[in-house]
Amino acid sequence: MNLFLPLLILLLGILFLRRPGRAAGAFLSGAERGFSSAVKLFPTLLLFVTAVALFRASGAVELLSEVLSPVCEKIGVPAELLPLLITRPVSGSASTAVLSDILSSCGADSFTGLCASVVAGSSETVLYVISIYCTGGRMQKMRGVLPAAVMTNVFVTVLTVWVSGVLFK
Amino acid sequence: MITQFTQKVKGGCFIAGMVFGGFCLVSFMCALATGNLPALGDALFSGAEACVELFLTLLGAMCLWCGVLEVLRDAGVIGFLENLLSPLLVRLFPETAAEGGETGMAEISASRAANLLGIGNAATPLGLAAMEKLEEHHRFRDMTMFVVLNTAPPALLPTTLLSLRHAAGSSAPARVLPAVWIVSMAGAVFAVLVTGVVCGKRRTS
Numbered sequence: 407m408n409l410f411l412p413l414l415i416l417l418l419g420i421l422f423l424r425r426p427g428r429a430a431g432a433f434l435s436g437a438e439r440g441f442s443s444a445v446k447l448f449p450t451l452l453l454f455v456t457a458v459a460l461f462r463a464s465g466a467v468e469l470l471s472e473v474l475s476p477v478c479e480k481i482g483v484p485a486e487l488l489p490l491l492i493t494r495p496v497s498g499s500a501s502t503a504v505l506s507d508i509l510s511s512c513g514a515d516s517f518t519g520l521c522a523s524v525v526a527g528s529s530e531t532v533l534y535v536i537s538i539y540c541t542g543g544r545m546q547k548m549r550g551v552l553p554a555a556v557m558t559n560v561f562v563t564v565l566t567v568w569v570s571g572v573l574f575k
Numbered sequence: 576m577i578t579q580f581t582q583k584v585k586g587g588c589f590i591a592g593m594v595f596g597g598f599c600l601v602s603f604m605c606a607l608a609t610g611n612l613p614a615l616g617d618a619l620f621s622g623a624e625a626c627v628e629l630f631l632t633l634l635g636a637m638c639l640w641c642g643v644l645e646v647l648r649d650a651g652v653i654g655f656l657e658n659l660l661s662p663l664l665v666r667l668f669p670e671t672a673a674e675g676g677e678t679g680m681a682e683i684s685a686s687r688a689a690n691l692l693g694i695g696n697a698a699t700p701l702g703l704a705a706m707e708k709l710e711e712h713h714r715f716r717d718m719t720m721f722v723v724l725n726t727a728p729p730a731l732l733p734t735t736l737l738s739l740r741h742a743a744g745s746s747a748p749a750r751v752l753p754a755v756w757i758v759s760m761a762g763a764v765f766a767v768l769v770t771g772v773v774c775g776k777r778r779t780s
Contacts, residue, residue, distance in 0.1 A: 410694065411694065414643075417652070418643065418646065421646055421650050422646070429649070432642075432646045432648075432649040433643070433646050434642065435645060436642040436645025436646070437641055437645075439704070440637035440640065440700060441634065443637065443641075443707055444630070444633055444634045444637040444700075444703075445634075447630075447633070447703070450591060451626055451629065451630060454591075454594070455622055455623075456595075456619060456626065457594065457595050457598035457622075458598070458622070459618045459622025459625060460598060460615060460618050460619065460622065461598050461601065461602050463602070463606070463611060463617065463618030464602035464605040464609070464614070464615055464618075465605055465608075465609035465611045466601055466602060466605035466606075468609065469605045469608060502735065505736075506739050506743065509740060509743035509745075510743050514743040514745030515745050515746055519740075519743070519745075520750065520751055520754075523736055523740055524751050524754045526733075526736055526739075527728070527736045527759075528755045528758035528759045529728055529762075530725070530727065532726045533594075535722065536722065536726065537594075538703070539703065539722045540722060544706075544710065545589065545590045545591060547715045548715050548718055548719045548722065550719045550774045551719050551722050552590060553773055554719070554766065555722070555726040555766075557769050558723065558727055558762060558766040558769060559726070561765045562728070562761075562765075565757075565762070569754050569757055573754050
């Protein structure tokens, strides 16, 4: 599927064979640094992953969807989208499951299905990204991150519904 | 013992604490309302387990890609990439660009390139390496910009999405791509603008 990775492997093969000692040395020192920064990441990661697991198990997604669906219908957003809009910023695997659920129950080519696809394709798992990049005391020095990320997410959601309305209706 | 421990407690985790506390409270309320309380306890353990799995995947990717990055940098490939992306990166990361040298631009370029090429598995480890370098030099404005850019979608070709749509019996799985591209582009531009506003204009040094 992706041609760049095979090409990168070819390039690496050439680089390693040209100067084996130096290339391997560079690789090992880089990998060592990668290892130690990954280990530092674990505690923060645990906090966020556990929070998401609790959130999913509590039935909050279903409850929030039910509560918010009248509001959604009023502003022209299909209520079936709500579970996806709620899970998408929080968990990648959960939102993939929700998406395939919507696609099979509403039809992949229905307006709801198309809208859901755009939501899934054009947004990130914001909470995961923030939790992984802003470990330890970093967050304190980067106060702008959370508001900027939340605003971006809201903007992308609104834009998705609007663009889908224009293109698919 | 206890005093020793309290002395070692890290400060500055305010937002992580708020997020975790908020999730715990909301989860408890919702579980109470839906009668899912027993499942909540199980989720605590399965969550920790899922985290270990995620961590191991990440650990492998971190070691591999940080190693590859070092080899490519040594061979001058990253320098080439940096020049290619520099018109964009100089504007997005003025603090880092001004300083130059081995202060994080290589990592930023590699991570952004991996992102654009759709190699997400590489983009995250390289991005983490970039954050470490930036933090060493106390460039918090550039760090904020980098994280916010990463929360905006890159996806030139969202392969998972296409295969899911194909599996669900879509007659035209790729029909959503123009919309995805428009939204992604606008989202990235918006992210940059918002970060500029939130962090204030570039520091005059």
